[in-house]
Amino acid sequence: MYALEADQLSKSFTADNRTVDVLKQISLQIPEGAFHAIMGPSGSGKSTLLNLLAGLLPADAGTVTVAGQTLNGLSDQALTLLRRRTVGIIFQDFNLIPTLTVSENIALPALLDGHPLPQARLEKLLHLVGLSHRADQPAEKLSGGEAQRTAIARAFAMEPRIILADEPTGNLDSPSANTFCATLTRLNKELGTAILLISHDAQVAAAAETVHVLKDGVIRGSFASEHNATAVAARYLELMA
Template sequence: MFGRTSRARRKARPARSAEALRLDRVRKVYGTDEAAVTALDEVSLSLPAGSFTAVMGPSGSGKSTLLQCAAGLDRPDGGTVTVDGEELTGGTEAALTKFRRTRIGFVFQQYNLLDTLTAEQNTTLPLRLAGRRVDRARVHEMLRQVGLAERLAHRPAELSGGQRQRVAIARALVAEPAVVFADEPTGALDTRSAREVLTLLREAARLHGRTVVMVTHDPVAASYADTVLFLADGRLVGRLDAPSVDAVAERLAHLGDRTTTAANAAPHTVMEV
């Protein structure tokens, strides 16, 4: 689906860090005193550039909090988050917003498209917000690569759910971010559309070197990733490389068996992918 990047465009890009994402002892607590809930408990991990990682766990395990802290949408109460070689924690909100617009892409379950804008206009929105020049030819090519060459002027209400999510993926990739965070990107899609969206995310990593971090509850979606990380009670409790649907489902079924998890053996070890 995605064409390979030209040599000229590769040279024009700034150098990327070999380590796309790093969390060091990240902690997040909601509430105070007896009502305090630890959403993330000293989480440490390292993801290389160009990897596709799925994050899974039961409801309340900390999946969404992990994504929000890693993407700079929420500030952890402790620890550090480093994206593409730059630490996110400690900066001003204005600096963080600018960083997100240039180095981070987002794909959400409910698309988050603006109803009054066309597919082309929704795709270029991150560039306009960042004050960057819009290369319409490149935007058209991006939309062609996600199968929407004939839908440039269509608004979200005129598109199917799968088409809307493909616009969201084009929007996430158009600014050439270092990391793309996807929060349940197939949760609202039918099976065929979900498969197409997951293939696009996998190609973004394999062909374009983007680092994709996807939160999902679906073993089928997770099987498209290179690695699956499992969370339970705010801690990383395991990983699975080259995942299959059956292997993911089996691991999820046994997450409660805390005696077999690597996290209990070494709770503060950096989990490298």
């Protein structure tokens, strides 16, 4: 079974009487525990694809299946539960609650689900993202890198089957982006959660095992990153040509 499977997904937007076909019959499979990335130029539809995969936006055609559950036709309530329990999301702008501490932010999805996060899991997550010493710090007093690692821990809190991340290093400097990637890789390995990461940065995408290149609404190619940023950048440019 795949952690996430997209089959023939299409999405168009109409604005000012003009229709743009943003995604054209995209198919994608992320195996359980795998770490994949999507690269593509600005406007190529990366965020739109992620929103369809997270059930935040309905597709015009095609299906999304997450951990064996097909999203088509699910109620808003069922989609909310799916995003709380089965899919973890990491946003570019962190989306933390500023006045809550690191620990409280990480535990929030569990609280919303009606079960406090077990202390042992909270401590394990804090340790894995390197924030044990910041556990009681309000989120508004964190550096960007610390804030994004808090968001990683929060995304993993509910033991989801897949993590979706849209340009998660977009607001980070290069050392913080490197730490972010190393942290995400560690959690992928230790917890076995699948990851789909969107980035236009080859250095970041190289953290994934497999890279898919999106252009003009289609996947132009997919390849193994070999965790080599220079090779990823070269393959990306080839596929863009």
